[in-house]
Amino acid sequence: ELKVEQNPLFLSMQEGKNYTIYCNYSTTSDRLYWYRQDPGKSLESLFVLLSNGAVKQEGRLMASLDTKARLSTLHITAAVHDLSATYFCATRHSYNTDKLIFGTGTRLQVFP
Amino acid sequence: EPEVTQTPSHQVTQMGQEVILRCVPISNHLYFYWYRQILGQKVEFLVSFYNNEISEKSEIFDDQFSVERPDGSNFTLKIRSTKLEDSAMYFCASSIQRRTGELFFGEGSRLTVL
Numbered sequence: 001e002l003k004v005e006q007n008p009l010f011l012s013m014q015e016g017k018n019y020t021i022y023c024n025y026s027t028t029s030d031r032l033y034w035y036r037q038d039p040g041k042s043l044e045s046l047f048v049l050l051s052n053g054a055v056k057q058e059g060r061l062m063a064s065l066d067t068k069a070r071l072s073t074l075h076i077t078a079a080v081h082d083l084s085a086t087y088f089c090a091t092r093h094s095y096n097t098d099k100l101i102f103g104t105g106t107r108l109q110v111f112p
Numbered sequence: 113e114p115e116v117t118q119t120p121s122h123q124v125t126q127m128g129q130e131v132i133l134r135c136v137p138i139s140n141h142l143y144f145y146w147y148r149q150i151l152g153q154k155v156e157f158l159v160s161f162y163n164n165e166i167s168e169k170s171e172i173f174d175d176q177f178s179v180e181r182p183d184g185s186n187f188t189l190k191i192r193s194t195k196l197e198d199s200a201m202y203f204c205a206s207s208i209q210r211r212t213g214e215l216f217f218g219e220g221s222r223l224t225v226l
Contacts, residue, residue: 033215042203043155043217088155098145098160098168098210105154 002027002093006103013079013110021106023072023089032065032072033090033100043088046074079110114138116218118204124224128193133221135187135204144187145205145215146179148172155203161187162210194225 003026013019023032031050035043047056049065049072056063060083062075072089086107090100117136125131137144146158160167161179176192187206191198201220207213 035217040222042219045214045216048214090155098143099157099170100147100215101157102155 002029002091002101004089004091004101004103006087006089006106008106009104010107011109013076013108015080015110015112016078018078019076021074021076021087021108023074023103025070025072025089025091025101027093028067028070029091029093030095031091032063034063034072034074035088035090037086037088037105039086046087076108079108081110081112084108084110114216116204116206116216118202118218118221120221121219122222122224124226125194127196127225131191131194131198131223133189133191133202133204133223135189135206135218136185137187137204137206138208138216139185141206141208141216143167143207143210143213144179144181145207146189147203147205147217148200149203149220150197150200158189158202167210191223194223196225199223199225 005024007022034046037043047063052067054065060077065072086105088102088105090102119134144161147155149155157170159169159173178190181187201222203220204218205215207215
């Protein structure tokens with residue numbers, strides 16, 4: 001059964017600092033999604049990573065995928081308060097399923 | 113920008129009552145999904161739907177749950193007899209492609225069962 005683990009679960013960081021959120025998954029997968037969720041709100045799609053070595057960047061966020069290591073990272077550069085949210089990664093265990101398995105989420109809090 | 117819309121945003125119901133949650137997916141999308149998130153927990157897949165039938169469902173999606181697309185725009189989730197443990201945020205999502213497409217989520221419907 002596919003398991004998706006994120007760490008850390010909670011991250012408190014100062015504005016201007018860099019940090020990385022890790023997403024490990026237990027079986028092979030063909031894609032990896034990153035979502036952002038503000039409290040009480042929906043899931044906003046950030047990145048879809050489709051192949052080994054894929055790297056995507058949007059503003060202060062950069063996501064990468066290593067399918068051999070079954071690892072994706074979400075790197076935050078020079079954090080700002082607006083990035084405070086919960087970040088989820090999600091993947092699925094085979095091509096023949098609709099079911100996305102979500103990670104536990106990483107709650108990011110950026111303070112001045 | 114096109115978006116997935118859901119109603120109601122919050123519903124409070126008594127245990128045992130029927131609830132219908134409504135979703136309007138993005139208009140040119142063909143694949144529809146329901147996920148749920150119990151407070152403070154992971155997002156969990158419930159069901160996927162295409163061409164007026166269920167494509168896939170999880171073990172959570174038992175006989176108490178049903179989905180339908182009663183007209184060309186709405187996609188509904190019905191819970192026949194709610195239980196306390198059904199209290200959660202229910203998210204509808206849609207995609208233009210099935211297994212390769214990006215999912216677009218609605219704002220969610222919070223269900224509270226008393």
